[in-house]
Amino acid sequence: MRQKGRNKGGIKTTDTRELAKVPSGIKGFDVITGGGLPKGRPSLVSGGPGCGKTLFAMEFIIRGITDYNEPGVFVAFEEKIDDLKKNFKSLGFDLDDLAGQKKLVLDHIFIDKTEIEETGEYDLEGLFIRLGALIDEVGAKRIAIDTLEAIFSGFCNEAILRSELRRLFLWLKDKGITAVVTGERGDRTITKYGLEEYVADCVITLDHRITNQIATRRLRIIKYRGSVHGTDEYPFLISQDGISVLPITSLSLSHTATTERIGSGIPRLDTMLGGMGYYRGSSVLVSGQAGTGKTSIAATFADAACRRGEKCLFMVFEESESQLTRNMRSIGLNLGQWVKKGLLKFHAVRPTAYSLEMHLSMMIKFIEEYEPQVIIVDPISNLYPVGDDIQVRSMLMRLIDYAKSSQITGLFTNLSADEVSNAYALEATHLHVSSLMDTWMILKHIEGNGERNRAFSIVKARGLAHSNQLREFILTSQGIQLLDLYKGSEGVFFGSARVAQENREAASRVIRNEEIERKQRELDRKKRIMENEIAMLKEKFARDEDDIRILIEQDLSREKSVEQGKKDLAVLRNAEKRGSNRGE
Amino acid sequence: MMPVKKSIAEVSCEPGSEPPGEMWELRLYVAGQTPNSLTAFENLKNICQEHLEGRYRIEVIDLVANPQLAKGDQIIAVPTLIRKLPTPVKKIIGNLSNTEKVLVGLDLRKVN
Numbered sequence: 001m002r003q004k005g006r007n008k009g010g011i012k013t014t015d016t017r018e019l020a021k022v023p024s025g026i027k028g029f030d031v032i033t034g035g036g037l038p039k040g041r042p043s044l045v046s047g048g049p050g051c052g053k054t055l056f057a058m059e060f061i062i063r064g065i066t067d068y069n070e071p072g073v074f075v076a077f078e079e080k081i082d083d084l085k086k087n088f089k090s091l092g093f094d095l096d097d098l099a100g101q102k103k104l105v106l107d108h109i110f111i112d113k114t115e116i117e118e119t120g121e122y123d124l125e126g127l128f129i130r131l132g133a134l135i136d137e138v139g140a141k142r143i144a145i146d147t148l149e150a151i152f153s154g155f156c157n158e159a160i161l162r163s164e165l166r167r168l169f170l171w172l173k174d175k176g177i178t179a180v181v182t183g184e185r186g187d188r189t190i191t192k193y194g195l196e197e198y199v200a201d202c203v204i205t206l207d208h209r210i211t212n213q214i215a216t217r218r219l220r221i222i223k224y225r226g227s228v229h230g231t232d233e234y235p236f237l238i239s240q241d242g243i244s245v246l247p248i249t250s251l252s253l254s255h256t257a258t259t260e261r262i263g264s265g266i267p268r269l270d271t272m273l274g275g276m277g278y279y280r281g282s283s284v285l286v287s288g289q290a291g292t293g294k295t296s297i298a299a300t301f302a303d304a305a306c307r308r309g310e311k312c313l314f315m316v317f318e319e320s321e322s323q324l325t326r327n328m329r330s331i332g333l334n335l336g337q338w339v340k341k342g343l344l345k346f347h348a349v350r351p352t353a354y355s356l357e358m359h360l361s362m363m364i365k366f367i368e369e370y371e372p373q374v375i376i377v378d379p380i381s382n383l384y385p386v387g388d389d390i391q392v393r394s395m396l397m398r399l400i401d402y403a404k405s406s407q408i409t410g411l412f413t414n415l416s417a418d419e420v421s422n423a424y425a426l427e428a429t430h431l432h433v434s435s436l437m438d439t440w441m442i443l444k445h446i447e448g449n450g451e452r453n454r455a456f457s458i459v460k461a462r463g464l465a466h467s468n469q470l471r472e473f474i475l476t477s478q479g480i481q482l483l484d485l486y487k488g489s490e491g492v493f494f495g496s497a498r499v500a501q502e503n504r505e506a507a508s509r510v511i512r513n514e515e516i517e518r519k520q521r522e523l524d525r526k527k528r529i530m531e532n533e534i535a536m537l538k539e540k541f542a543r544d545e546d547d548i549r550i551l552i553e554q555d556l557s558r559e560k561s562v563e564q565g566k567k568d569l570a571v572l573r574n575a576e577k578r579g580s581n582r583g584e
Numbered sequence: 585m586m587p588v589k590k591s592i593a594e595v596s597c598e599p600g601s602e603p604p605g606e607m608w609e610l611r612l613y614v615a616g617q618t619p620n621s622l623t624a625f626e627n628l629k630n631i632c633q634e635h636l637e638g639r640y641r642i643e644v645i646d647l648v649a650n651p652q653l654a655k656g657d658q659i660i661a662v663p664t665l666i667r668k669l670p671t672p673v674k675k676i677i678g679n680l681s682n683t684e685k686v687l688v689g690l691d692l693r694k695v696n
């Protein structure tokens with residue numbers, strides 16, 4: 001279980017040429033150190049009060065026993081054994097049980113200066129003997145000394161103490177035991193009494209810083225001789241199962257990108273995004289002013305993911321789970337059913353509940369536990385009161401990187417500043433959070449005609465042939481709808497203006513149709529008239545033709561008879577032979 | 585030469601002829617026969633002889649031989665001298681060469 005999540009973060013694991021290392025068993029720590037603490041050498045863990053030094057030391061011992069079968073010794077200078085047992089029981093470590101198995105020895109070394117008089121030279125052989133006896137008691141491979149510096153308050157002769165400390169660390173090294181020594185942070189030094197002088201191999205500082213009334217725990221490896229290590233300050237958490245360090249600043253942009261696409265839950269939006277929705281594993285930013293429907297887009301996406309049978313982690317900073325579920329019912333989303341089926345999980349928390357790093361840590365922890373395919377953060381802008389721009393950006397970058405490396409699609413909403421109300425101006429996100437995102441969609445209020453309407457557009461979609469059109473964004477009881485805008489000389493129409501325009505267009509269409517019909521009828525009529533006339537003419541012509549033909553025939557027959565008359569006359573006059581041909 | 589060959593050595597003075605004053609029980613923790621151990625033992629003996637004639641018992645514990653005994657009296661530095669009796673328990677560390685401090689530490693000053 002605890003192995004999970006290790007070896008993320010891109011640091012190479014131990015090279016054989018490097019120092020031999022012992023896994024501490026502290027979640028995440030072994031990743032940033034590339035394997036753990038230097039084997040057989042002492043390491044120094046320093047920090048102020050309440051920063052988790054004792055827990056670090058104790059967890060090192062306990063994980064050694066439970067995870068790596070290395071018996072351990074815990075020497076406390078400050079806390080009584082009974083108190084230790086009680087404190088660690090609340091963190092789920094049963095020290096009595098381990099001690100009973102002869103794998104753990106706890107000892108409390110008590111120094112009270114008031115009852116000690118120094119009367120000459122001395123050394124700390126007594127301490128060595130005690131430690132030696134404890135180590136031999138269980139054959140320990142690990143030892144934790146918390147807090148060694150207490151001896152400085154117990155003895156006056158610093159010269160002796162220093163030479164004895166040097167001897168102690170050499171002695172620990174000779175024993176080949178992996179040691180964690182804790183020290184109190186000094187004003188200007190890593191530890192109050194300069195223990196770092198003696199522990200040359202590995203120095204770790206723990207810090208508990210408060211910014212804007214919110215505390216963050218951080219861990220930093222100041223030095224680690226002979227080893228590559230992460231140099232950042234890593235936030236860490238103290239939770240029910242101990243410390244978890246989060247090495248989530250990825251060192252490279254090496255995540256593989258899939259070409260798989262997943263639907264947004266809004267068919268029209270999928271079309272606008274080149275037909276099939278977002279890329280799996282991409283990051284999506286939805287920004288907009290208050291009440292523009294960012295959460296609705298997010299919830300629709302969550303719903304779509306659950307419909308595909310994927311798991312979705314919904315992190316809300318503004319509403320409670322039940323409030324969000326109720327509200328989303330108004331756009332026809334039944335998120336409750338997915339929660340029941342275990343496909344949807346809410347993590348609703350006030351942004352100011354913890355620090356940014358803690359938020360990030362919690363998110364990563366939830367993601368590791370729940371293993372969702374889709375995460376939603378609503379809204380990221382609520383994190384701004386908690387940290388400054390750079391911190392929020394860095395946190396989001398790490399969250400996105402983490403999500404991408406796990407092929408998790410992330411949808412983030414961002415509340416835009418109210419000043420940006422021009423529909424066509426590209427709004428600025430805080431410190432260009434948008435550049436971290438693959439797809440960026442903007443929702444805007446458009447005021448006019450005595451109403452507010454919402455306009456939706458895609459600003460960018462890396463690797464997607466997306467639509468450049470503005471759409472009107474409408475929330476209906478059946479879900480989200482993206483409608484075409486009416487654009488004309490008078491501008492863009494939204495809402496009721498769009499409806500009015502639709503009506504106007506419908507009316508003018510009716511008029512146009514009537515006109516066409518009228519003209520058609522006119523044409524028909526003309527055609528009929530023309531045809532009638534043609535018919536009449538034809539009839540007249542036929543009549544005329546008959547008349548003329550009769551006349552022609554009459555003429556012809558008259559001529560014939562004249563001709564015959566002439567012939568007869570000639571015969572009569574004997575000018576022609578009877579019966580001979582005419583013309584002879 | 586101090587008798588630390590035995591792990592726990594007891595050096596008692598002759599039973600005192602004068603009964604006054606209570607018995608002093610002193611325990612000296614050492615770690616092997618180091619110069620400091622030897623010096624401490626010598627110094628302790630001398631001081632006792634001088635100030636507690638006949639009223640003291642010294643127990644020398646060698647932690648090298650009995651490491652587990654270090655825990656009871658919370659021994660870190662050696663040599664450490666513990667005044668078990670009379671109460672309250674007093675703890676003195678070092679080779680006891682600063683006699684003045686030893687006397688203060690053992691509350692022996694008023695005796696003289």
